Amino acid sequence: MRYDSITQVIGNTPLVRIDPAVHGLRHIDLYAKLEMFNPFGSVKDRAAWNMVRPGLAAAKERDSQIVELSSGNTAKALSVLAGMHGLSFKSVTNRMRVPEIKELLLLLGAEIEELPGRSECLDPTDTEDPLTLFHRALSDPDSAYLHTDQYYNDRNTEAHALGTGPEIVKDLDGRVPDWFVACVGTAGSSTGVARALREQDSRVRVVGLVADKSDFIPGIRTIDEVHEVGLFDPATYDTMEQVTSDEAIDGMLTLARRCGILAGPTGGAAYFGTVRQLRAADEELTADGERRSAVFIVCDRIESYLSYVKQRRPELTGRPARKNSLLDVAEADVAAVTTVGVPEAREWISREQPLVIDLRGPSAYAALHIEHAINITDELFGELVRGGLPFSRTKPVLLACPVGDRSARYAALLTRMGHTDARSLDGGIIAWRDAGAPLVRD
DSSP, rough: OHHHHHHHHOOOOOOOEEEEHOOOSEEEEEEEEEGGGGGTTTHHHHOOOOHHHHGGHHHHHHTOOEEEEOOOOHHHHHHHHHHHHOOOOOESSSOOOOHHHHHHHHHHHHOHHHOOSSSSOOOOTOTTHHHHHHHHHHTTTTOEEOOOOOTTOOHHHIIIIIIIIIHHHHHTTTTOEEEEEEOOSSHHHHHHHHHHHHOOOOOOEEEEEEEEEOOOOOBBOOOHHHHOOOOOGGGGGGGEEEOOOOHHHHHHHHHHHHOOOBBOHHHHHHHHHHHHHHHHHHSSOTSOOOOOEEEEEEEEEGGGHHHHHHHHHHGGGHHHHSSOGGOOOOOHHHHEEEEEOOOHHHHHHHHHEEEEEESSHHHHHHHHHTTTTTEEHHHHHHHHHHTTTTTTSSSSEEEEEESSHHHHHHHHHHHHHTTOOOEEETTTHHHHHTOOOOOOOO
16 A cells, blocks of 8 residues: 555554464454554554644744653654654653663654653642643643643544544444453553444443552553543443553463564553453353454554563573562562651661662652662662672661652562561651651752
8 A cells, every 4th residue: 555654554453363272262252453553663653643733733833842741652653753744852751661662762863851750640639749840831831842741632532532443343344342451551542442432332341451559561550550640530441450560471472472463561461461351251151152252452562672571581581580579579578568657767767777778760869868868779679689689688778669669569578588677668758758857959
């Protein structure tokens, strides 16, 4: 086919049936909507183009910069679209956690501004979060930027309500699938597709997949984070299920090795969560009944996540197997951790002088931190611990993160490794600040 612009290639992605011998469902036909076939490589191409298109003419006239709060595929698509129209693009984020994406953005000419913040998602009620303050400045009517605003822009949802959803029905010969399963990031694709499908048949069951608490899957929020997303509406989903990063990688391997679908971890999570969700329903169906169908979305491709996989499953690339990982910490281990409130922590620091480790990013640490604390970012600390205890097992240690969740898991891991006194600051740096305890600035 011939096209006059690459933007005309966005959408109309394939719908591929997964071989029942792979997923094992006897009475349900399972289909993958391959959004990885969009020209810039992901499901975000649709939303990026739909959000930026109305403002391009005015932006070119004013030579505005396109800006988005994004650390991944939305930023990648907008960076390409900006360059195509002679504009620059800035990605603003407080969590650029996939090295390949960051490097690709820089290669595409994007500017990256990394801010300190407490969550990757924007929380408009948190008036002191730098990300929230930046969002407010961008949203000002007199802003010089073209802000696509993926977390609140209805055109994000519209791209899927008018495109992805109707395409699924068309490719199923006019039938609406019985189940639609999608990972929840900005909630644009899941909300938009659900809306389109329910307009055709209100009986479709919509399953939203989120990352397991204290785990990280690129492009997917945890159940706490999704409630901070402006487009998220719990009423969209009949059920919400959690998926771990290990399960996402297992699903990714199945799609790649058994189906020839080179999906990234989000697609792997979607596949794994879909099959797990449908097993019980499949058991209740009979061979002489009408066959059912389910669709899940493959968001992007595997190549951008090799470092993510190597970090979590090094044996897959010929490296020694994973050890000393947060992924192996059970909830019972976390529950047994010694957590200390702010008054107790201050007294302990004064009396015992423990090593205080601040797990936040360098910008957040530089802005405000506990005096004499050392800054070892979450990811770097994880790398250090994988090699063994990075300090004497008898040295008292107080771990601190934004809200106390990651620090508790690391304290549990250190305890499992034989450390005699690893504690977590209850409520994290936010609790310390809210208690009026002293913080210093670099």
